[in-house]
Amino acid sequence: MTRPRLFGISGSRAIRAIWGMEETGIDYEHVPVTYGADSKGADYLAVNPNGRIPALIDGDLQLFESMAINLYLAKRYGGALYPSSHEDEARTWQWSVWGISEIEPLQMQIVIQKLFTPEDKRNPKVVEHATRNLQRPLRVLDAALEGRDWLVGSAFSVADLNVASVMHLMGTIGFDYSEHANVQRWADACYARPALARALAKP
Template sequence: MLEIHGVYRSRATRPLWLIEELGIDFKHVPVIQAYKLADPLARDARLNTRSPDFLAINPMGTIPTMVDGNLVLFESMAINLYLAKKHGGSLAPADLSEDALMTHWSFFGATSIEANALKISLAAAEGRLETEAGKAEALAVARLLDRPFAVLDCHFAGAEYIVGERFTVADINLAEVVRYASAHTPLFEKHPHVRDWLARCHARPGFKAMWGKRLAEVE
């Protein structure tokens, strides 16, 4: 059976959201990040990214990790692209051109948006966006995000979704990256088509089901 290793409060949200959309059976193994535990190597520690049993599967010690038969993947976007193509349907590429575009936009999110968007997410999680220093940091990061967001805003001015005029795995991959910046509302006010696209993605039952499980998760 397909296995997804990783708690919901991680990049595992990407394949876990996709699985909700696909409606496929799988086993969820809630591996937690080692840094969240006082002693991740203690005998009674929860299964975590430094646990020997997990490292035997993924020596990088990262989540999510997918096990599907003899295939092991530990890059979240690669997991999603694989699962979409394996299970087919409207979420998957219809042809080689769509396959290339879905890969293109997934990589665009990973390379042009994710690192800086995560800085905003971290500042929000730590409560620093309410401080003057935090606001200044968010403004500086938003300036770096302005160009890729402008590219997306132009695209979504003429399209509801990123590829093929329908919701696909590429929207999941990209939306889960863009979401990290959502605490800085001025960035989305400046790029309203990105804001509206993200809202469409988050209105889907698959996202709501995944997010409800994330909120219910005990750390």
């Protein structure tokens, strides 16, 4: 049986899927495709026609989109990482979609300004607007974590993995969410996981 192959580099959104793969503990091949020219060539486009990372090949399955990859990996290989009830499964899907719809678009506005826009062309109003509007979803997350350690069930799961992996970029841009104490506590626990350290150590 061939090993699953995961394409992408840790210094990109692919960190989400690399972290997810490391959480499963299975043997896999990491192919460090970047978001540059090597993800636009014919060989890679045959894996992910969008020309983006990450992507996964597992047997006959070819899969793109980090949330889908993590949900698949957790369900197939992750054991307790994936919920056991239909209700918790639905909540896991909910939080996974929530992360990329409520957090990521606003977060990326700040990322683009701080990391990809020349300093003399940055628009501080964009950062201010996104920072202000991120407070609403952060309050939602903070309330959901009131009196509990994890988003779904009583242990770290793919729901936590998916939301925390989206929010991992907040550390890169120096975004302070410490006023949301439950979010801070939860994020600290997520980012202390050895699987994330292993993922970040990869190219």
